[in-house]
Amino acid sequence: MLLYLIAATAFWVLGRAFGLNARRRGSVIVSSYVTIVLLLIVLPMDHPFKLALGGTVAPWLLVGGGIGLIALYRWGLGRLKSRISNQQEAEPVQDNVPNDKFSSTELERYARHIVLREIGGVGQKKIKKAKVLVIGAGGLGAPVLQYLGAAGLGTLGVIDDDVVDNSNLQRQIIHRDDDIGMPKVFSAKNAVEAQNPYVTVVPYNRRLTADIAEELFADYDIIVDGSDNFECRYVANKAAVALGKPLVSGALSQWEGQVTIFDPKQGTPCYKCLFPTEPAAGIAPSCSEAGVFAPLPGVIGSMIAAEVLKLITHSGEPLRSNMLIYDSLYSETRKFAIRPRQGCDVCAATQVQEGN
Numbered sequence: 001m002l003l004y005l006i007a008a009t010a011f012w013v014l015g016r017a018f019g020l021n022a023r024r025r026g027s028v029i030v031s032s033y034v035t036i037v038l039l040l041i042v043l044p045m046d047h048p049f050k051l052a053l054g055g056t057v058a059p060w061l062l063v064g065g066g067i068g069l070i071a072l073y074r075w076g077l078g079r080l081k082s083r084i085s086n087q088q089e090a091e092p093v094q095d096n097v098p099n100d101k102f103s104s105t106e107l108e109r110y111a112r113h114i115v116l117r118e119i120g121g122v123g124q125k126k127i128k129k130a131k132v133l134v135i136g137a138g139g140l141g142a143p144v145l146q147y148l149g150a151a152g153l154g155t156l157g158v159i160d161d162d163v164v165d166n167s168n169l170q171r172q173i174i175h176r177d178d179d180i181g182m183p184k185v186f187s188a189k190n191a192v193e194a195q196n197p198y199v200t201v202v203p204y205n206r207r208l209t210a211d212i213a214e215e216l217f218a219d220y221d222i223i224v225d226g227s228d229n230f231e232c233r234y235v236a237n238k239a240a241v242a243l244g245k246p247l248v249s250g251a252l253s254q255w256e257g258q259v260t261i262f263d264p265k266q267g268t269p270c271y272k273c274l275f276p277t278e279p280a281a282g283i284a285p286s287c288s289e290a291g292v293f294a295p296l297p298g299v300i301g302s303m304i305a306a307e308v309l310k311l312i313t314h315s316g317e318p319l320r321s322n323m324l325i326y327d328s329l330y331s332e333t334r335k336f337a338i339r340p341r342q343g344c345d346v347c348a349a350t351q352v353q354e355g356n
Helices: 002-017 022-042 048-052 058-095 104-109 120-129 141-150 166-170 184-195 210-217 230-243 296-313 348-355
Strands: 131-135 155-159 200-204 222-225 247-253 256-262 322-327 332-337
Touching: 022 058, 120 296, 131 141, 141 155, 141 184, 141 296, 155 184, 184 200, 210 230, 222 230, 222 296, 230 247, 230 256, 247 296, 256 296, 296 322
Parallel strands: 131 155, 131 222, 155 200, 222 247
Antiparallel strands: 247 256, 256 322, 322 332
């Protein structure tokens, strides 16, 4: 038997050297072993071949059985590892579909939310099923997308027609140096999904215009306005009011930022109630004209993300009918009430309906 084991080992090693695959080498060794065992069983006790092989089949069966058990164990272990690996590879794709179930990875990821009394498992499920559209993937959109994605929001839409520019990187930290020249929506999608593969990001590489706004907004629960121009803000406001969607809005200027929620369906003013007409040129300069403090978009964007999550989970008191202003230069925060404007040509009809 010892000679057979040595010969089988030598055949295995030499066969691999000559390019024989493991299955073929194994089949030869197993076939020869089975042949020897059968001969030991059928040959008479005094047969010279049987005597040369030890005269009895018992030790061959013991050794063969032990090797067989080891091989079976290794085969089963390999199958189990392969199954687990396949499940782990498929898991992010399956979990991109919003539903009420979390993988073990998601439960661990969102554990700090789930232990919050105001959110819990129920609130985290609402976040997973929610759909939010973010207008703009720049200063405000970047932190909003990052924090909503990290929080496990099910579907994040982002619309922007701009490309990443070197001057953006001072404050729009969702983008990287290698992304310069890439459309911002695709750069943002890559960053969010790299941070959390359980989130679906839907990019719209175009400008928001009146002809597409309502159809686009209809697919989402909440709209975030992180745009940097009044034309886009008026379009977003009108479409959100028409569909009864909450519009979480933010704005930046130099050292100061503001956040509020426009939701006339719930008795709040709309954007046009506060700004009936676009300011004259030079009154509200853009960031490129007036500058902006690098961390400010992160602060205001994080506040916007917080308001969105509060709306989804019905936690605390969202900024409906209130505007929060943060002055980063003097570390001051102010909050004041805002009221609907009588005769607003965008939301007055909605307010009347709600009043009745």
